[in-house]
Amino acid sequence: MSESRKREREELHAYQDGELPFYRRWRVERRIARDAAARREIASVAEIGALLREQAAAQPAPDLWDAVRAQLATAPRPAPIEADAELPARSPWLPGWLGAALAAASVAGVMASGVLAGDAAPVGSVRWIDANRKPVMVLQDDRDATIIWVIENPQETSGGARDAVA
Amino acid sequence: MRWLRRARAAAAAVLVLAVAGGATAQALVPREQGGFTSKAAKPSLHFQVTVLHASRSSGGIDPEAERFDRLLHDTIRYKSLRVVKSKERRVDLNEIERVALPTGQDFRFRPIDAGERGVLVAIDWKKTARGDFRLPRGKPLILGGQPYENGQLVVILEAE
Numbered sequence: 001m002s003e004s005r006k007r008e009r010e011e012l013h014a015y016q017d018g019e020l021p022f023y024r025r026w027r028v029e030r031r032i033a034r035d036a037a038a039r040r041e042i043a044s045v046a047e048i049g050a051l052l053r054e055q056a057a058a059q060p061a062p063d064l065w066d067a068v069r070a071q072l073a074t075a076p077r078p079a080p081i082e083a084d085a086e087l088p089a090r091s092p093w094l095p096g097w098l099g100a101a102l103a104a105a106s107v108a109g110v111m112a113s114g115v116l117a118g119d120a121a122p123v124g125s126v127r128w129i130d131a132n133r134k135p136v137m138v139l140q141d142d143r144d145a146t147i148i149w150v151i152e153n154p155q156e157t158s159g160g161a162r163d164a165v166a
Numbered sequence: 167m168r169w170l171r172r173a174r175a176a177a178a179a180v181l182v183l184a185v186a187g188g189a190t191a192q193a194l195v196p197r198e199q200g201g202f203t204s205k206a207a208k209p210s211l212h213f214q215v216t217v218l219h220a221s222r223s224s225g226g227i228d229p230e231a232e233r234f235d236r237l238l239h240d241t242i243r244y245k246s247l248r249v250v251k252s253k254e255r256r257v258d259l260n261e262i263e264r265v266a267l268p269t270g271q272d273f274r275f276r277p278i279d280a281g282e283r284g285v286l287v288a289i290d291w292k293k294t295a296r297g298d299f300r301l302p303r304g305k306p307l308i309l310g311g312q313p314y315e316n317g318q319l320v321v322i323l324e325a326e
Contacts, residue, residue: 125307127286129297136295136311139241143305147241150295150311152318 009041016045211277211285214324215265216252220244220310221317234322237308244317265321269314273321285325301325 008031014020015028032038125146126138140147218231220238225246227235235247250268257263257277265273271292279286284302289295294312301307303325310320 125284125300125302125305127298127300129295129299131295132293134294140237145237145306145308146299147237147308148295148310149242150309152294152311152313 008038012038012041013045016042210256210258211280212326213255213257213263213275213277214252214322214326215255215273215275216322216324217250217265217267217273218310218320218322219246219248219250219268219314219317220320221246221248221315223316234306234308234320237306238320242310246317250319267312267319267321269312269319271312275323277325287323287325289323291321299323 011020011024011028012032015025020028028038032042124141126141126148129136129138129148131150135151137149137151138146139149216234218234220242222243222245225248227246228248230249230252231247238244238247251265253265255263255265257275259277259280262274262276265275267273271294274290274292276288277285278288278298284300284305286298286300287307288298289307289309291309291312295309299307301323306322306324308320308322310318312319
């Protein structure tokens, strides 16, 4: 498409959108009156514009959440995952009440600690932590101490053969 | 004696230039807070690494571990707590320091940054955990959980 043809087409679009001042609008109308190609172009532009306006005026897509929620309520629930026999559900090292509470909050605790440990946080020490896919708990992170406990498989207990002090 | 006057004027000019140059050079050298210029750009940081063994077997609390027992006994269940080793280390920024653990693995740490809010330290405890932690002065970082001899190891890192 030549540069002049491109400019003419842009002008037609601008005319259709009502963006032209009086004098340029008058010139475009004269061109439409004497040029069949310009008439076809403006008709095409008008058709596209009408289609777009029609779509814009159409109702918004229905909210499917209610239907999804209804199906969730009736859908069969998967069987609970059996506890891994090799990995105890809670650490024998933690008091029961603490283990249960912290197990639920551990991930959030780690994440929150990481987020809060930016420059604005005066206390939090944990920037990030990775425990090799093992559960990890930030048991305490205040002015006194930061206590982090990794829940290891007791059967992986190592040591005993080596000297305790290197 | 004109030459003598000229020589004195030249010597005075040289002296003025030398003093001014020295002052400029001094201003370009960054000073540490203590007012002394440092030879090395990296400040040496002082750390205390303590390795404890917490066990459910009876054995009591090691007197050297009483300070940590006060921090731990509310959250961790154990009957005995003893100090396995305690090391003081001077480490430069970005220098990796290793402390051998009785499990045969290394506890490694590397100070990344030091400021008024403490020392930012990267820690790598093989097969247990790794991460970055900010250690304010006097606030110990206590990492525990690695099984060892019917108990668990606890590594405590403190920046002093």
